Amino acid sequence: MSQKAQIGVTGLAVMGRNLARNFARHGHTVALHNRSYGRTKELVEEFGHEGTFLPAETAEQFVASLERPRRVVIMVKAGPATDAVIDEFAPLLEEGDMLIDAGNAHYADTRRREAALKAKGLHFVGAGVSGGEEGALHGPSIMPGGPKESYEALGPLLEDIAAKVDGEPCCVHVGPDGAGHFVKMVHNGIEYADMQLIAEAYDLLRQVGGLSPEEIAGTFSEWNEGRLGSYLIEITAEVLKQVDAATGKPFVDIVVDRAEQKGTGRWTVQAALDLGVPVSGIAESVFARAISGGVQEREAAVSAGLPGPSAGADHVGGDLRADVEQALFASKIVAYAQGFQQIQAASKEYGWDIDPGAMAKIWRAGCIIRAKFLDFIKQAYDKNNELPTLLVDQYFLDAVAGAQDAWRRVVVTAAQQGIPAPGFSSALAYYDSLRAQRLPAALIQGQRDFFGAHTYQRVDKPGSFHTLWAAEGRPEVDA
Numbered sequence: 001m002s003q004k005a006q007i008g009v010t011g012l013a014v015m016g017r018n019l020a021r022n023f024a025r026h027g028h029t030v031a032l033h034n035r036s037y038g039r040t041k042e043l044v045e046e047f048g049h050e051g052t053f054l055p056a057e058t059a060e061q062f063v064a065s066l067e068r069p070r071r072v073v074i075m076v077k078a079g080p081a082t083d084a085v086i087d088e089f090a091p092l093l094e095e096g097d098m099l100i101d102a103g104n105a106h107y108a109d110t111r112r113r114e115a116a117l118k119a120k121g122l123h124f125v126g127a128g129v130s131g132g133e134e135g136a137l138h139g140p141s142i143m144p145g146g147p148k149e150s151y152e153a154l155g156p157l158l159e160d161i162a163a164k165v166d167g168e169p170c171c172v173h174v175g176p177d178g179a180g181h182f183v184k185m186v187h188n189g190i191e192y193a194d195m196q197l198i199a200e201a202y203d204l205l206r207q208v209g210g211l212s213p214e215e216i217a218g219t220f221s222e223w224n225e226g227r228l229g230s231y232l233i234e235i236t237a238e239v240l241k242q243v244d245a246a247t248g249k250p251f252v253d254i255v256v257d258r259a260e261q262k263g264t265g266r267w268t269v270q271a272a273l274d275l276g277v278p279v280s281g282i283a284e285s286v287f288a289r290a291i292s293g294g295v296q297e298r299e300a301a302v303s304a305g306l307p308g309p310s311a312g313a314d315h316v317g318g319d320l321r322a323d324v325e326q327a328l329f330a331s332k333i334v335a336y337a338q339g340f341q342q343i344q345a346a347s348k349e350y351g352w353d354i355d356p357g358a359m360a361k362i363w364r365a366g367c368i369i370r371a372k373f374l375d376f377i378k379q380a381y382d383k384n385n386e387l388p389t390l391l392v393d394q395y396f397l398d399a400v401a402g403a404q405d406a407w408r409r410v411v412v413t414a415a416q417q418g419i420p421a422p423g424f425s426s427a428l429a430y431y432d433s434l435r436a437q438r439l440p441a442a443l444i445q446g447q448r449d450f451f452g453a454h455t456y457q458r459v460d461k462p463g464s465f466h467t468l469w470a471a472e473g474r475p476e477v478d479a
């Protein structure tokens, strides 16, 4: 009987190629397919020694080389290309076979695809894969959604290739239909917020502290040994250490200061708005990228000479670097708290029953936001899976309590010196809003009732009420 593959990958650009290699390196026979057969042949020629590959020239040959239930990993650009591949392969598959979309698909597309393929007796698994090309080869964090029963046949293979922490794979069945891609999307949103906060810390140390990129790299390297230790902090030190070969200048100074985005951070904010979850940290990071790309407005502002503060006061109080470290940690806690709140809200909305602690657990390695910090998030949810916000978990409550004076000093300095710090300041505003005994939302309710008769509730009795603002004496009536 001709040899059969346990899993197949179609779409052999770098991510797909590296996933295929990772499966092969773990002893699995891997079927290969690509729109152009040349790339398939190249993979076998270059990496055939790493394991057993079954290259297929056609979709039919590819499907025929797979053992049942067939597991087809799709690694193509999110969007119409994914639908095209599904349309090509679905007719060739049989009851119980599965298609696994490992791209950064929008979770709503995944829900649609999963429902359509379920009607045909096929499993569709939207799997978030984080860690970039290196992660795909050496061990990503994998967030598979889709039917629970498909995880029985698929999970062991994904867990083989996933990153490990203390021998435990950074892969778990997230929940049904689009749950996996939703969690990956929020992972990316948190990634954006984390990157924005790090960028603000750098900017303050540079502009207010007068440190050079190399000195700031040293600071990030130090921070990477402590509670801020993470992949993003580690690579930030590397980027800031880099000197541009062509000019001899710091690399960061020759890069155009316009941040781009493929869109997953934006999706996170759009989804949060629909769910009513205030992911202000993620939103500010998306807007900050948009502002940086707003060439026309920025050039107009500069040429109009929009004035900044008069000579900025020095950083009041503590040591700037120590204060910025505190502000960064506190703001990061807020950003992650908001991201996890969004996951919990979506889990309730879609009936996904996602375990937040398990998400923290599989993010401890392999993914872009991997960090020591995630151990504490896992512990927080292991203690209380219904935690309304991470900020009330004792570890994080104490950490923010200890950081808040420095955090406030940093936000004051940024404002006084005209340095944009939307991440630090919005996180502080979120924290203060959360802990406020009374918010000015009461006045907003009054305004809404005045112009739109939208009614309000009272603090001293149940029900909804409306004031007849135009009537004599402005009497209040039950709404």
Ligand code: 6PG
Binding pocket: 104, 129, 130, 131, 132, 188, 191, 260, 261, 262, 263, 264, 265, 367, 368
């Ligand atoms: C990951 C990354 C990855 C992301 C790219 C581009 O988890 O490996 O998040 O999925 O798409 O880093 O991100 P942006 O272009 O949106 O910044």
